[in-house]
Amino acid sequence: MTPDTNDVDRFSAKKRAWVDEAIRKVNADANRSADTHLLAYPLPTEWGVDLYLKDESTHPTGSLKHRLARSLFLYALCNGWIEEGATVIEASSGSTAVSEAYFAKQLGLPFVAVIPGTTSPEKIELIEFHGGRCHLVDDPSTVYDVSRSLAAQTGGHFMDQFTYAERATDWRGNNNIAESVFEQMALERHPIPTWLVVGAGTGGTSATMGRYVRYQGHHSKICVVDPENSAFFEGWRTRDASYTQACSSRIEGIGRPRVEASFMPDIVDRMIKVPDAASVAAMRDLHRLTGHKAGGSTGTNLWGALRLVAEMRAEGRTGSVVTLLCDGGERYAHSYYSDEWLARQGMDVAPYEATLRHFHSTSEWR
Structure with a gap:
Protein backbone atom coordinates (compact mmCIF):
# COMPACT_ATOMS: atom_id res chain seq x y z
CA MET A 1 0.00 0.00 0.00
CA THR A 2 1.32 3.41 -0.93
CA PRO A 3 1.59 5.66 2.13
CA ASP A 4 -0.76 8.60 2.21
CA THR A 5 0.97 11.85 1.26
CA ASN A 6 -0.32 13.50 4.41
CA ASP A 7 1.19 10.69 6.52
CA VAL A 8 4.57 11.18 4.83
CA ASP A 9 4.39 14.92 5.37
CA ARG A 10 3.50 14.48 9.04
CA PHE A 11 6.37 12.01 9.51
CA SER A 12 8.82 14.40 7.83
CA ALA A 13 7.53 17.32 9.87
CA LYS A 14 8.00 15.33 13.08
CA LYS A 15 11.57 14.41 12.12
CA ARG A 16 12.35 18.03 11.24
CA ALA A 17 10.83 19.28 14.49
CA TRP A 18 13.08 16.93 16.48
CA VAL A 19 16.17 18.07 14.56
CA ASP A 20 15.25 21.73 15.02
CA GLU A 21 14.90 21.24 18.78
CA ALA A 22 18.16 19.28 18.95
CA ILE A 23 20.03 22.07 17.16
CA ARG A 24 18.48 24.63 19.50
CA LYS A 25 19.71 22.69 22.53
CA VAL A 26 23.25 22.38 21.18
CA ASN A 27 23.37 26.07 20.26
CA ALA A 28 22.01 27.01 23.69
CA ASP A 29 24.98 25.22 25.23
CA ALA A 30 27.30 27.28 23.04
CA ASN A 31 25.55 30.45 24.13
CA SER A 63 38.21 19.98 28.01
CA LEU A 64 38.97 21.48 24.62
CA LYS A 65 36.99 18.60 23.09
CA HIS A 66 33.73 20.21 24.23
CA ARG A 67 34.04 22.61 21.29
CA LEU A 68 34.71 19.75 18.87
CA ALA A 69 31.83 17.61 20.15
CA ARG A 70 29.42 20.52 19.82
CA SER A 71 30.57 21.20 16.26
CA LEU A 72 30.37 17.52 15.30
CA PHE A 73 26.81 17.22 16.61
CA LEU A 74 25.70 20.34 14.75
CA TYR A 75 27.39 19.12 11.57
CA ALA A 76 25.75 15.70 11.79
CA LEU A 77 22.32 17.10 12.67
CA CYS A 78 22.38 19.64 9.85
CA ASN A 79 23.49 16.92 7.42
CA GLY A 80 20.58 14.70 8.44
CA TRP A 81 22.85 11.96 9.81
CA ILE A 82 21.36 11.84 13.32
CA GLU A 83 17.67 11.21 13.96
CA GLU A 84 15.61 10.79 17.09
CA GLY A 85 16.59 7.66 19.01
CA ALA A 86 19.73 6.96 16.95
CA THR A 87 22.78 5.55 18.72
CA VAL A 88 25.81 7.82 18.42
CA ILE A 89 29.20 6.09 18.31
CA GLU A 90 32.65 7.63 18.50
CA ALA A 91 36.25 6.43 18.30
CA SER A 92 38.16 8.38 20.93
CA SER A 93 41.08 8.44 23.33
CA GLY A 94 38.72 9.70 26.01
CA SER A 95 37.99 13.43 26.18
CA THR A 96 35.98 13.69 22.95
CA ALA A 97 33.89 10.76 24.15
CA VAL A 98 33.22 12.53 27.46
CA SER A 99 31.98 15.61 25.61
CA GLU A 100 29.95 13.68 23.04
CA ALA A 101 28.32 11.63 25.82
CA TYR A 102 27.26 14.94 27.38
CA PHE A 103 25.60 16.19 24.19
CA ALA A 104 24.01 12.82 23.44
CA LYS A 105 22.46 12.88 26.90
CA GLN A 106 21.10 16.38 26.27
CA LEU A 107 19.39 15.05 23.15
CA GLY A 108 18.18 11.79 24.72
CA LEU A 109 20.38 9.63 22.48
CA PRO A 110 22.29 6.44 23.36
CA PHE A 111 26.07 6.89 23.15
CA VAL A 112 28.88 4.34 22.80
CA ALA A 113 32.55 5.30 23.13
CA VAL A 114 35.10 3.03 21.45
CA ILE A 115 38.28 3.75 23.39
CA PRO A 116 41.69 2.16 24.04
CA GLY A 117 41.91 -0.05 27.10
CA THR A 118 44.67 2.25 28.42
CA THR A 119 42.27 5.21 28.77
CA SER A 120 42.42 6.68 32.27
CA PRO A 121 39.78 5.35 34.68
CA GLU A 122 38.78 8.93 35.46
CA LYS A 123 37.78 9.49 31.81
CA ILE A 124 35.86 6.22 31.68
CA GLU A 125 33.94 7.28 34.79
CA LEU A 126 33.12 10.65 33.19
CA ILE A 127 31.83 9.00 30.00
CA GLU A 128 29.59 6.77 32.07
CA PHE A 129 28.55 9.68 34.30
CA HIS A 130 27.16 11.43 31.22
CA GLY A 131 25.21 8.33 30.26
CA GLY A 132 27.64 6.83 27.75
CA ARG A 133 28.74 3.22 27.43
CA CYS A 134 32.42 2.33 26.96
CA HIS A 135 33.61 -0.29 24.49
CA LEU A 136 37.31 -0.88 25.24
CA VAL A 137 39.76 -2.26 22.65
CA ASP A 138 43.26 -3.60 23.19
CA ASP A 139 44.67 -2.26 19.90
CA PRO A 140 44.06 1.52 19.50
CA SER A 141 44.36 1.21 15.71
CA THR A 142 41.12 -0.83 15.62
CA VAL A 143 38.89 1.90 17.08
CA TYR A 144 37.80 3.03 13.62
CA ASP A 145 36.73 -0.38 12.32
CA VAL A 146 35.06 -1.33 15.61
CA SER A 147 33.11 1.95 15.59
CA ARG A 148 31.90 1.40 12.04
CA SER A 149 30.87 -2.15 12.92
CA LEU A 150 28.89 -1.01 15.96
CA ALA A 151 27.18 1.70 13.91
CA ALA A 152 26.13 -0.90 11.34
CA GLN A 153 24.87 -3.27 14.03
CA THR A 154 22.80 -0.63 15.81
CA GLY A 155 21.68 1.37 12.79
CA GLY A 156 23.34 4.33 14.48
CA HIS A 157 25.77 7.04 13.42
CA PHE A 158 29.57 6.85 13.67
CA MET A 159 30.56 10.46 14.38
CA ASP A 160 34.15 9.94 13.11
CA GLN A 161 35.90 12.93 14.65
CA PHE A 162 39.16 12.06 12.88
CA THR A 163 37.58 12.66 9.47
CA TYR A 164 35.19 15.51 10.17
CA ALA A 165 36.98 17.65 12.78
CA GLU A 166 38.52 20.01 10.21
CA ARG A 167 35.24 20.70 8.41
CA ALA A 168 32.70 20.66 11.26
CA THR A 169 34.04 23.92 12.78
CA ASP A 170 33.45 27.23 11.01
Whole structure:
Protein backbone atom coordinates (compact mmCIF):
# COMPACT_ATOMS: atom_id res chain seq x y z
CA MET A 1 0.00 0.00 0.00
CA THR A 2 1.32 3.41 -0.93
CA PRO A 3 1.59 5.66 2.13
CA ASP A 4 -0.76 8.60 2.21
CA THR A 5 0.97 11.85 1.26
CA ASN A 6 -0.32 13.50 4.41
CA ASP A 7 1.19 10.69 6.52
CA VAL A 8 4.57 11.18 4.83
CA ASP A 9 4.39 14.92 5.37
CA ARG A 10 3.50 14.48 9.04
CA PHE A 11 6.37 12.01 9.51
CA SER A 12 8.82 14.40 7.83
CA ALA A 13 7.53 17.32 9.87
CA LYS A 14 8.00 15.33 13.08
CA LYS A 15 11.57 14.41 12.12
CA ARG A 16 12.35 18.03 11.24
CA ALA A 17 10.83 19.28 14.49
CA TRP A 18 13.08 16.93 16.48
CA VAL A 19 16.17 18.07 14.56
CA ASP A 20 15.25 21.73 15.02
CA GLU A 21 14.90 21.24 18.78
CA ALA A 22 18.16 19.28 18.95
CA ILE A 23 20.03 22.07 17.16
CA ARG A 24 18.48 24.63 19.50
CA LYS A 25 19.71 22.69 22.53
CA VAL A 26 23.25 22.38 21.18
CA ASN A 27 23.37 26.07 20.26
CA ALA A 28 22.01 27.01 23.69
CA ASP A 29 24.98 25.22 25.23
CA ALA A 30 27.30 27.28 23.04
CA ASN A 31 25.55 30.45 24.13
CA ARG A 32 26.17 29.53 27.76
CA SER A 33 29.71 28.24 27.55
CA ALA A 34 31.53 28.99 24.30
CA ASP A 35 34.16 31.36 25.71
CA THR A 36 36.93 30.44 28.13
CA HIS A 37 39.60 32.37 30.02
CA LEU A 38 42.96 33.38 28.58
CA LEU A 39 45.55 32.99 31.33
CA ALA A 40 48.85 34.88 31.45
CA TYR A 41 51.82 32.60 32.18
CA PRO A 42 54.37 34.07 34.62
CA LEU A 43 57.38 35.26 32.63
CA PRO A 44 59.57 38.27 33.50
CA THR A 45 58.09 41.42 31.92
CA GLU A 46 61.55 42.60 30.85
CA TRP A 47 61.94 39.57 28.60
CA GLY A 48 59.55 41.25 26.17
CA VAL A 49 57.86 37.96 25.32
CA ASP A 50 54.46 37.07 26.78
CA LEU A 51 52.92 33.62 27.01
CA TYR A 52 49.22 32.83 27.38
CA LEU A 53 47.20 29.66 27.90
CA LYS A 54 43.63 29.40 26.66
CA ASP A 55 41.98 27.49 29.52
CA GLU A 56 39.65 25.00 27.86
CA SER A 57 39.20 23.02 31.07
CA THR A 58 36.37 25.37 32.10
CA HIS A 59 33.93 23.97 29.53
CA PRO A 60 31.00 21.97 31.00
CA THR A 61 32.76 18.70 30.14
CA GLY A 62 36.16 19.96 31.21
CA SER A 63 38.21 19.98 28.01
CA LEU A 64 38.97 21.48 24.62
CA LYS A 65 36.99 18.60 23.09
CA HIS A 66 33.73 20.21 24.23
CA ARG A 67 34.04 22.61 21.29
CA LEU A 68 34.71 19.75 18.87
CA ALA A 69 31.83 17.61 20.15
CA ARG A 70 29.42 20.52 19.82
CA SER A 71 30.57 21.20 16.26
CA LEU A 72 30.37 17.52 15.30
CA PHE A 73 26.81 17.22 16.61
CA LEU A 74 25.70 20.34 14.75
CA TYR A 75 27.39 19.12 11.57
CA ALA A 76 25.75 15.70 11.79
CA LEU A 77 22.32 17.10 12.67
CA CYS A 78 22.38 19.64 9.85
CA ASN A 79 23.49 16.92 7.42
CA GLY A 80 20.58 14.70 8.44
CA TRP A 81 22.85 11.96 9.81
CA ILE A 82 21.36 11.84 13.32
CA GLU A 83 17.67 11.21 13.96
CA GLU A 84 15.61 10.79 17.09
CA GLY A 85 16.59 7.66 19.01
CA ALA A 86 19.73 6.96 16.95
CA THR A 87 22.78 5.55 18.72
CA VAL A 88 25.81 7.82 18.42
CA ILE A 89 29.20 6.09 18.31
CA GLU A 90 32.65 7.63 18.50
CA ALA A 91 36.25 6.43 18.30
CA SER A 92 38.16 8.38 20.93
CA SER A 93 41.08 8.44 23.33
CA GLY A 94 38.72 9.70 26.01
CA SER A 95 37.99 13.43 26.18
CA THR A 96 35.98 13.69 22.95
CA ALA A 97 33.89 10.76 24.15
CA VAL A 98 33.22 12.53 27.46
CA SER A 99 31.98 15.61 25.61
CA GLU A 100 29.95 13.68 23.04
CA ALA A 101 28.32 11.63 25.82
CA TYR A 102 27.26 14.94 27.38
CA PHE A 103 25.60 16.19 24.19
CA ALA A 104 24.01 12.82 23.44
CA LYS A 105 22.46 12.88 26.90
CA GLN A 106 21.10 16.38 26.27
CA LEU A 107 19.39 15.05 23.15
CA GLY A 108 18.18 11.79 24.72
CA LEU A 109 20.38 9.63 22.48
CA PRO A 110 22.29 6.44 23.36
CA PHE A 111 26.07 6.89 23.15
CA VAL A 112 28.88 4.34 22.80
CA ALA A 113 32.55 5.30 23.13
CA VAL A 114 35.10 3.03 21.45
CA ILE A 115 38.28 3.75 23.39
CA PRO A 116 41.69 2.16 24.04
CA GLY A 117 41.91 -0.05 27.10
CA THR A 118 44.67 2.25 28.42
CA THR A 119 42.27 5.21 28.77
CA SER A 120 42.42 6.68 32.27
CA PRO A 121 39.78 5.35 34.68
CA GLU A 122 38.78 8.93 35.46
CA LYS A 123 37.78 9.49 31.81
CA ILE A 124 35.86 6.22 31.68
CA GLU A 125 33.94 7.28 34.79
CA LEU A 126 33.12 10.65 33.19
CA ILE A 127 31.83 9.00 30.00
CA GLU A 128 29.59 6.77 32.07
CA PHE A 129 28.55 9.68 34.30
CA HIS A 130 27.16 11.43 31.22
CA GLY A 131 25.21 8.33 30.26
CA GLY A 132 27.64 6.83 27.75
CA ARG A 133 28.74 3.22 27.43
CA CYS A 134 32.42 2.33 26.96
CA HIS A 135 33.61 -0.29 24.49
CA LEU A 136 37.31 -0.88 25.24
CA VAL A 137 39.76 -2.26 22.65
CA ASP A 138 43.26 -3.60 23.19
CA ASP A 139 44.67 -2.26 19.90
CA PRO A 140 44.06 1.52 19.50
CA SER A 141 44.36 1.21 15.71
CA THR A 142 41.12 -0.83 15.62
CA VAL A 143 38.89 1.90 17.08
CA TYR A 144 37.80 3.03 13.62
CA ASP A 145 36.73 -0.38 12.32
CA VAL A 146 35.06 -1.33 15.61
CA SER A 147 33.11 1.95 15.59
CA ARG A 148 31.90 1.40 12.04
CA SER A 149 30.87 -2.15 12.92
CA LEU A 150 28.89 -1.01 15.96
CA ALA A 151 27.18 1.70 13.91
CA ALA A 152 26.13 -0.90 11.34
CA GLN A 153 24.87 -3.27 14.03
CA THR A 154 22.80 -0.63 15.81
CA GLY A 155 21.68 1.37 12.79
CA GLY A 156 23.34 4.33 14.48
CA HIS A 157 25.77 7.04 13.42
CA PHE A 158 29.57 6.85 13.67
CA MET A 159 30.56 10.46 14.38
CA ASP A 160 34.15 9.94 13.11
CA GLN A 161 35.90 12.93 14.65
CA PHE A 162 39.16 12.06 12.88
CA THR A 163 37.58 12.66 9.47
CA TYR A 164 35.19 15.51 10.17
CA ALA A 165 36.98 17.65 12.78
CA GLU A 166 38.52 20.01 10.21
CA ARG A 167 35.24 20.70 8.41
CA ALA A 168 32.70 20.66 11.26
CA THR A 169 34.04 23.92 12.78
CA ASP A 170 33.45 27.23 11.01
CA TRP A 171 37.08 28.33 10.69
CA ARG A 172 36.12 31.82 9.49
CA GLY A 173 34.77 32.81 12.90
CA ASN A 174 31.43 32.22 14.65
CA ASN A 175 33.21 32.34 18.02
CA ASN A 176 35.54 29.47 17.21
CA ILE A 177 38.63 29.09 19.40
CA ALA A 178 40.84 31.15 17.06
CA GLU A 179 38.46 34.10 16.94
CA SER A 180 38.11 33.94 20.72
CA VAL A 181 41.89 34.03 21.21
CA PHE A 182 42.37 37.08 18.99
CA GLU A 183 39.50 38.97 20.62
CA GLN A 184 40.92 38.27 24.08
CA MET A 185 44.42 39.31 22.99
CA ALA A 186 43.22 42.70 21.70
CA LEU A 187 44.34 44.73 24.75
CA GLU A 188 47.63 42.92 25.40
CA ARG A 189 50.97 44.57 24.63
CA HIS A 190 51.58 42.16 21.74
CA PRO A 191 48.00 41.55 20.53
CA ILE A 192 48.84 39.51 17.42
CA PRO A 193 50.57 36.31 18.57
CA THR A 194 53.89 35.45 16.96
CA TRP A 195 53.13 31.75 17.51
CA LEU A 196 50.00 29.70 18.15
CA VAL A 197 51.01 26.35 19.63
CA VAL A 198 48.64 23.36 19.59
CA GLY A 199 48.81 19.59 19.68
CA ALA A 200 47.17 17.29 17.16
CA GLY A 201 44.70 14.55 17.97
CA THR A 202 42.37 14.91 15.03
CA GLY A 203 44.18 17.92 13.55
CA GLY A 204 41.00 19.96 13.74
CA THR A 205 42.32 22.66 16.09
CA SER A 206 45.45 23.33 14.05
CA ALA A 207 43.30 23.46 10.90
CA THR A 208 40.94 26.00 12.50
CA MET A 209 43.83 28.13 13.76
CA GLY A 210 45.78 28.00 10.51
CA ARG A 211 42.82 28.80 8.29
CA TYR A 212 41.61 31.61 10.54
CA VAL A 213 44.92 33.50 10.64
CA ARG A 214 45.18 33.33 6.86
CA TYR A 215 41.57 34.39 6.37
CA GLN A 216 42.05 37.38 8.70
CA GLY A 217 45.43 38.34 7.24
CA HIS A 218 47.31 37.84 10.51
CA HIS A 219 50.99 36.95 10.44
CA SER A 220 50.84 34.49 13.32
CA LYS A 221 52.51 31.14 12.71
CA ILE A 222 51.15 27.72 13.66
CA CYS A 223 53.34 25.29 15.57
CA VAL A 224 52.05 21.77 16.18
CA VAL A 225 53.67 19.82 18.99
CA ASP A 226 53.65 16.03 18.77
CA PRO A 227 54.36 13.40 21.45
CA GLU A 228 56.30 10.17 21.14
CA ASN A 229 54.76 7.30 19.15
CA SER A 230 52.71 9.62 16.96
CA ALA A 231 52.58 9.68 13.17
CA PHE A 232 51.87 13.38 12.69
CA PHE A 233 55.45 14.72 12.93
CA GLU A 234 56.97 12.29 10.45
CA GLY A 235 53.93 12.53 8.18
CA TRP A 236 54.29 16.33 8.16
CA ARG A 237 58.06 16.22 7.63
CA THR A 238 57.84 13.86 4.68
CA ARG A 239 54.38 14.95 3.47
CA ASP A 240 53.42 11.27 3.59
CA ALA A 241 49.74 11.08 4.50
CA SER A 242 49.96 7.28 4.70
CA TYR A 243 52.64 7.25 7.39
CA THR A 244 51.82 5.07 10.42
CA GLN A 245 53.32 4.22 13.81
CA ALA A 246 53.21 0.80 15.41
CA CYS A 247 52.84 2.09 18.98
CA SER A 248 50.22 4.39 20.49
CA SER A 249 50.75 7.71 22.24
CA ARG A 250 50.99 7.83 26.03
CA ILE A 251 49.83 11.45 26.04
CA GLU A 252 46.04 11.16 25.99
CA GLY A 253 44.16 13.41 23.58
CA ILE A 254 47.01 13.98 21.13
CA GLY A 255 49.23 11.81 18.97
CA ARG A 256 47.85 9.15 16.64
CA PRO A 257 49.17 5.92 15.10
CA ARG A 258 48.29 7.29 11.65
CA VAL A 259 48.05 10.72 9.99
CA GLU A 260 44.37 11.53 10.39
CA ALA A 261 42.27 12.91 7.55
CA SER A 262 41.57 16.16 9.43
CA PHE A 263 45.26 17.04 9.74
CA MET A 264 46.13 19.80 7.24
CA PRO A 265 49.95 19.77 6.91
CA ASP A 266 50.23 22.68 4.50
CA ILE A 267 48.92 25.23 7.02
CA VAL A 268 51.34 24.14 9.74
CA ASP A 269 54.48 26.31 9.82
CA ARG A 270 56.47 24.19 12.22
CA MET A 271 56.30 20.98 14.24
CA ILE A 272 58.19 20.09 17.43
CA LYS A 273 58.60 16.54 18.67
CA VAL A 274 58.22 16.45 22.45
CA PRO A 275 59.39 13.56 24.65
CA ASP A 276 56.62 12.21 26.88
CA ALA A 277 58.68 12.82 30.03
CA ALA A 278 59.10 16.47 28.94
CA SER A 279 55.31 16.79 28.62
CA VAL A 280 54.85 15.50 32.16
CA ALA A 281 57.60 17.76 33.51
CA ALA A 282 56.02 20.85 31.92
CA MET A 283 52.53 19.87 33.10
CA ARG A 284 53.76 19.53 36.68
CA ASP A 285 55.78 22.75 36.43
CA LEU A 286 52.62 24.60 35.38
CA HIS A 287 50.92 23.43 38.56
CA ARG A 288 53.89 24.53 40.66
CA LEU A 289 54.06 28.01 39.13
CA THR A 290 50.37 28.82 38.68
CA GLY A 291 48.31 26.39 40.75
CA HIS A 292 46.57 25.16 37.58
CA LYS A 293 46.53 21.38 37.35
CA ALA A 294 46.35 20.24 33.72
CA GLY A 295 46.73 17.07 31.68
CA GLY A 296 49.60 15.68 29.65
CA SER A 297 48.63 17.32 26.36
CA THR A 298 48.85 20.72 28.04
CA GLY A 299 52.36 19.80 29.10
CA THR A 300 53.22 18.98 25.48
CA ASN A 301 51.85 22.35 24.39
CA LEU A 302 53.69 24.20 27.13
CA TRP A 303 57.04 22.52 26.43
CA GLY A 304 56.84 23.61 22.79
CA ALA A 305 55.65 27.11 23.69
CA LEU A 306 58.46 27.69 26.20
CA ARG A 307 61.02 26.49 23.67
CA LEU A 308 59.71 29.07 21.20
CA VAL A 309 59.86 31.78 23.87
CA ALA A 310 63.52 30.86 24.47
CA GLU A 311 64.24 31.07 20.73
CA MET A 312 62.60 34.51 20.50
CA ARG A 313 64.69 35.68 23.45
CA ALA A 314 67.89 34.31 21.89
CA GLU A 315 67.10 36.15 18.65
CA GLY A 316 66.28 39.41 20.45
CA ARG A 317 62.65 39.39 19.32
CA THR A 318 59.62 40.50 21.30
CA GLY A 319 56.06 39.27 20.89
CA SER A 320 53.56 36.82 22.29
CA VAL A 321 52.91 33.08 22.20
CA VAL A 322 49.52 31.47 22.81
CA THR A 323 48.86 27.83 23.58
CA LEU A 324 46.07 25.75 25.13
CA LEU A 325 45.33 24.35 28.55
CA CYS A 326 43.43 21.40 27.14
CA ASP A 327 41.88 19.73 30.18
CA GLY A 328 42.12 19.47 33.95
CA GLY A 329 44.64 17.34 35.78
CA GLU A 330 42.04 15.62 37.95
CA ARG A 331 41.54 13.18 35.06
CA TYR A 332 45.12 11.93 35.45
CA ALA A 333 45.59 11.40 39.18
CA HIS A 334 46.47 7.74 38.56
CA SER A 335 48.82 8.42 35.65
CA TYR A 336 50.76 11.64 35.00
CA TYR A 337 50.52 12.82 38.61
CA SER A 338 51.53 9.43 40.00
CA ASP A 339 55.25 8.81 40.56
CA GLU A 340 54.55 5.07 40.64
CA TRP A 341 52.91 5.23 37.21
CA LEU A 342 55.85 7.17 35.79
CA ALA A 343 58.26 4.58 37.16
CA ARG A 344 56.28 1.76 35.54
CA GLN A 345 56.39 3.66 32.25
CA GLY A 346 60.12 4.23 32.54
CA MET A 347 59.70 8.01 32.40
CA ASP A 348 62.46 10.06 34.00
CA VAL A 349 61.27 13.66 34.27
CA ALA A 350 64.35 14.94 36.15
CA PRO A 351 66.40 16.06 33.07
CA TYR A 352 63.42 17.95 31.70
CA GLU A 353 62.70 19.57 35.05
CA ALA A 354 66.32 20.77 34.98
CA THR A 355 65.77 22.27 31.53
CA LEU A 356 62.73 24.16 32.80
CA ARG A 357 64.55 25.47 35.88
CA HIS A 358 67.41 26.69 33.68
CA PHE A 359 64.93 28.37 31.32
CA HIS A 360 63.08 30.19 34.09
CA SER A 361 66.30 31.58 35.54
CA THR A 362 68.06 32.49 32.27
CA SER A 363 65.50 32.31 29.39
CA GLU A 364 67.93 29.90 27.72
CA TRP A 365 66.96 26.50 26.37
CA ARG A 366 69.27 23.54 26.69
